[in-house]
Amino acid sequence: MDIGIIGAGAIANVMLKRINGDQHENLKIKSVFVRNEEKYNHLEDEFSVQLYTDFEAFLASDIDIVVEAADVAAVKARLPEVLKHKDAMLVSVGALADGGLVADLMQTAKKYDHTLHLPSGAIGGLDLLQNVQSHGELERVRLTTRKPAASLSYEVVESEKVVFEGKAADAITHFPKNMNVSVILGMAGMGIEETEVTLIADPDVDRNIHQIEIEGTFGRAEFKIENLALPENPKTSHLAAISILGTLERLNRHFRIG
Numbered sequence: 001m002d003i004g005i006i007g008a009g010a011i012a013n014v015m016l017k018r019i020n021g022d023q024h025e026n027l028k029i030k031s032v033f034v035r036n037e038e039k040y041n042h043l044e045d046e047f048s049v050q051l052y053t054d055f056e057a058f059l060a061s062d063i064d065i066v067v068e069a070a071d072v073a074a075v076k077a078r079l080p081e082v083l084k085h086k087d088a089m090l091v092s093v094g095a096l097a098d099g100g101l102v103a104d105l106m107q108t109a110k111k112y113d114h115t116l117h118l119p120s121g122a123i124g125g126l127d128l129l130q131n132v133q134s135h136g137e138l139e140r141v142r143l144t145t146r147k148p149a150a151s152l153s154y155e156v157v158e159s160e161k162v163v164f165e166g167k168a169a170d171a172i173t174h175f176p177k178n179m180n181v182s183v184i185l186g187m188a189g190m191g192i193e194e195t196e197v198t199l200i201a202d203p204d205v206d207r208n209i210h211q212i213e214i215e216g217t218f219g220r221a222e223f224k225i226e227n228l229a230l231p232e233n234p235k236t237s238h239l240a241a242i243s244i245l246g247t248l249e250r251l252n253r254h255f256r257i258g
């Protein structure tokens, strides 16, 4: 499968290393769309990719799927056009807190017969959540995220501080680079208006920790994910990049788990 990536930051870097650098047997990144060619032109030699600053030319390049690894604004600006031409996968799922955008993307994907893939990113357990939701067995979803204070720009706090408490819909508005997980949790479960979120800046942790509690008529589930961050961007967990790789690898499988 030939891949085009939007963005060339921390997540894209892991993808380039693991796919092109390690010569993945089924995947190849061919095209990378960036807005600053000079900053990223070393990638062409390092990973044998073609850089594009012209989005039309990027979309017309020889790729089967576009992976967005940029930011929420890039999703809003680019994804509606992408889905007219290609399947897509996005990691800045916080953009989908905008219901109008979701409706637009769904309609475009259907009309042009393309698929939008939403990896679970820095968390897990979304298979369970979707199963109980679709059978009316879900009553409560809570996410408690604890991140190193400095990665949330709260360098000066001396002990843990709750910096957000509310619903996922508001969490992503206040923390668009840190609360993508709350939006995918909302979409898989009770919706972003009903998903409860607490975000804690903690000067004493060195991991991005997501605690998920799910309750319903099926029973109860609890997951705790303690993520190591990517060195290039301490806000971003390594697992977010790995979840894209795993989702790409599973696309063409003839048997599926979960």
Ligand SMILES: NC(=O)C1=CN([C@@H]2O[C@H](COP(=O)(O)OP(=O)(O)OC[C@H]3O[C@@H](n4cnc5c(N)ncnc54)[C@H](OP(=O)(O)O)[C@@H]3O)[C@@H](O)[C@H]2O)C=CC1
Binding pocket: 006, 007, 008, 009, 010, 011, 012, 033, 034, 035, 036, 039, 069, 070, 071, 072, 073, 074, 091, 092, 093, 120, 121, 122, 123, 176, 177, 178, 180, 181, 184, 232, 233, 235, 236, 237, 240
């Ligand atoms: N779903 C999840 O669980 C998770 C999602 N994320 C999200 O994934 C995204 C990528 O994360 P990460 O790799 O760490 O981010 P980085 O900040 O390390 O890299 C972002 C890259 O995207 C580029 N970019 C930003 N906007 C545009 C645009 N409009 N057009 C083209 N390129 C653009 C930046 O380029 P430039 O150098 O020009 O700024 C940079 O190369 C973020 O939105 C992040 O919040 C992160 C972790 C978990």
Ligand SMILES: O=C([O-])CC(=O)C(=O)O
Binding pocket: 121, 122, 176, 177, 178, 179, 180, 181, 182, 208, 227, 235, 236, 237, 238, 240
């Ligand atoms: O990487 C993480 O742990 C979570 C994150 O930044 C996000 O959801 O935006």
